[in-house]
Amino acid sequence: MTVTSGFLGELAGVRAELMDYLTHVLLGDALAAEYVILHLISSVYARRDVLPLGKFTLNLSGCPQNSAFTDHLYRAVQQLVPSSFRLCMSLHNMNSLRFVPRKDYTANRLVSGILQLAQNTSLFLDETKLEQGQLDSAGVRNITALGNLISWQKVDYDFSFHQMEFPCNINVLIASEGRSLLPSDCQVHLQPKLALPNLEEYMNALHAAVSPSTLNKFRIYVSLVRTLDYSITEDITKEVEEDFVEMRKDDPQSMSAEDLHRMLVIARLLSLSMGQTTLSRDQWMKAKHLEVLRMSRTEQQKSVNGNEP
Ligand SMILES: *[C@@H]1O[C@H](CO)[C@@H](O)[C@H](O)[C@H]1NC(C)=O
Ligand SMILES: *[C@@H]1O[C@H](CO)[C@@H](O)[C@H](O)[C@H]1NC(C)=O
Numbered sequence: 001m002t003v004t005s006g007f008l009g010e011l012a013g014v015r016a017e018l019m020d021y022l023t024h025v026l027l028g029d030a031l032a033a034e035y036v037i038l039h040l041i042s043s044v045y046a047r048r049d050v051l052p053l054g055k056f057t058l059n060l061s062g063c064p065q066n067s068a069f070t071d072h073l074y075r076a077v078q079q080l081v082p083s084s085f086r087l088c089m090s091l092h093n094m095n096s097l098r099f100v101p102r103k104d105y106t107a108n109r110l111v112s113g114i115l116q117l118a119q120n121t122s123l124f125l126d127e128t129k130l131e132q133g134q135l136d137s138a139g140v141r142n143i144t145a146l147g148n149l150i151s152w153q154k155v156d157y158d159f160s161f162h163q164m165e166f167p168c169n170i171n172v173l174i175a176s177e178g179r180s181l182l183p184s185d186c187q188v189h190l191q192p193k194l195a196l197p198n199l200e201e202y203m204n205a206l207h208a209a210v211s212p213s214t215l216n217k218f219r220i221y222v223s224l225v226r227t228l229d230y231s232i233t234e235d236i237t238k239e240v241e242e243d244f245v246e247m248r249k250d251d252p253q254s255m256s257a258e259d260l261h262r263m264l265v266i267a268r269l270l271s272l273s274m275g276q277t278t279l280s281r282d283q284w285m286k287a288k289h290l291e292v293l294r295m296s297r298t299e300q301q302k303s304v305n306g307n308e309p
């Protein structure tokens, strides 16, 4: 207990160091680093009917294609969490790998599938490896299974005559270049701030510069804040509601109920990332600010893509 309370005192400092490290891994993009931290500390903490609460699937779009960038990003994630799995979403993989475990009645055993992952595994989906071509019907079923994992945090094991549903708690990080085949809770478009002559050298130097004891602090930080309980007071709920009405006053289109829901998820994760177990006015404002920055990027991106021939 003393270890934990001692660590809580250090938490802000560790978070700042982790921010700095991830910003470097993300080629100087601090906003993307913020969202990756929120993603890493997310966890399904309850289910309301079938809806899992607490998950935060992140679509990191704008990742350079034909580059080792995603290899290095995965390497960083892998070092921060207890278990992780990387799936390259090539057409070949999606058409030929078995995603969902299936009961083989002849051999009388369960044939394993990719999505049979241990609880709390971080799943890294690399869509930058997606080439032009056709998904066959098995591939489409596989993508559907992946979509179900992301949206409902469950895998339906295939017992031929029936399916058995296995709830899971898997953080999914999608690295995409442009279009994505999968649903997500939030999309942040990467804006590299560095022009890199040599990615390999830069990343190797970066990984080498982080000491094992620093990495260990990062790991403790991520696992610890993931388990914190969170609640929101009536006063702040009221303030958030008033704020929502205010934001929609001038332009109701600018903010949907879904946007509000996402902002509350972000405010929750942001508070937890600071070791705060209840929402403060300050964190609510910060969450709103992050979202404004993120959405303005998405808008920019839309207009860039819209201008393409
Ligand atoms: C992921 O980001 C890309 C790039 O903006 C976008 O085209 C795609 O629809 C996104 N996927 C989802 C469902 O968020
Ligand atoms: C998964 O993570 C949650 C939250 O961090 C934790 O409460 C739970 O014990 C973990 N489960 C396993 C099997 O590690």
Ligand SMILES: CC(=O)N[C@H]1CO[C@H](CO)[C@@H](O)[C@@H]1O
Pocket: 094, 095, 096, 097, 098, 099, 100, 113, 138, 139, 141, 142, 145
């Ligand atoms: C849900 C599922 O696993 N669907 C298919 C994924 O692809 C393999 C290999 O082609 C098929 O056997 C599965 O039926």
